[in-house]
Amino acid sequence: MRDDLTKTWQWQSAEGLPYLTCSLLEQWPHGFFTQPFYPRTPEDLSKILEPSADVYRVKQVHGNRVLSPDEIRQELPQEGFPSADGIVTNLQKQSIWVASADCTPVLIGDAVTGNIAAVHAGWRGTAKRIVPEAIARLQTWGSEMENLRIAMGPAISGEVYQVSDEVAGEVVASLFQKEQIDSLQGILNPLKKIANPPILPDPEPGKVRLDVRRINQLQLEQLGIKAQQISIAPYCTYQSPSHFFSHRRSPERKVQWSGIVRI
Template sequence: MTLDIITSPALAPATHGFFTRKGGASSGVFEGLNCGGGSSDLSDAVEVNRARVAGAMAVAPEKLVTVHQVHSPDVVTVTAPLEGKPKADALVTATPGLAIAILTADCQPVLFADAEAGVVGAAHAGWRGALSGVLAATVEAMEALGARRERIAAVIGPSISQRAYEVGPEFFEDFMAEDPEFSRFFAGGAGDRMQFDLPAFGLHMLREAGVSRAEWTGHCTYSDPARFYSYRRTTHRGEADYGRLISVIRL
């Protein structure tokens, strides 16, 4: 099956893609392009899937670089294929031929590019990472490689949308403790529940970091099981595990 890859003109001319679950070798609950080595999927299937992604990005599999994501604000600057997988949630590079990638299943995959400087970035930004500053940290790491934040374009890929993201009062309080103005990213729900707008919050944090062009592709992971994996949908269905989507960018 042909791979289904979402791209954005904002990131041109950098080669990039928000890969959907279509076109992979995994089966069962992981059916499709599961690229999550941390899942209970067959490791051989995950390797095949990652090799297909690398091929689509025109790099060797060992040059498809990922990290061990931990919902942190930490960024790794990549100049060569990594030994092992350091704990971090974003990567930046100015090295042609290296494809940097992050994995998601409702959290925001964010790809960055400063075409003039030749610097790209990729960030995993769930609510915790976005709140703790991973997006601003990615911009700062790109600047250290010669990028300028007013030239950086950033695109948020398929993520859980507000209509599917119900949260409780403790979640809301975490945001209020950081900044009461963040209340505007919440809408009323049933009882004491609220609906959180993760992509809108991500766009806000990108603009606060000085990114001049920030967009969301508009795809909701929860609402489209044919194209996307979703941790929350898996939880609601009582399934044992879930696949991970991969988002990649390279010079």
């Protein structure tokens, strides 16, 4: 599996610095940029992907709000960058960006319409189904599920991400209808037993290890998206200090940026 992912994910170089691309998104200029690019902004980084593109970003708040560039522009005069955690666009030469450290950056492209999305999916946003929200917006512009290509960038891996049972339960609940939830352990235990489980044991009582990217993958599969349409970067932000910032590893509030351009 890791060999397949290594072929799907490629290291690129810009100005001697490394960033990642995913072959699923090869028809769009895109990049998951690394910490050596800090403190450069999306306005600067976008020039690496498409110098003439207009750049859009939001104030990320760990929610499930998704905006278009038009909506971002409408709110800019009042409050600076509007609060949201996803951006979608169906217009050419628009570059959309999200920031992350341990949270999951998700870039999405529609191979037929060319429309794109960029999503910041931490555990709170994942619990609120931020990625399906972004896909729902793409569907209003004619996207079909089988045409989507989804790349989840570097994030903290499940093997090291310790959370409380309660946090894990809140995230896992996003995979169930309310009437299916009988108890906390009633939803956690079944997911410990599936292939590539998103819930892993932890030696500390009341704690588990949580794979947020795997939860997002399961949400997508529930929508009918096939496994071959999704790729998860084989890199952990916590375990790769030379390439990625990690808020769990360090108190520094620094981030890396991920972006994609509609061409």
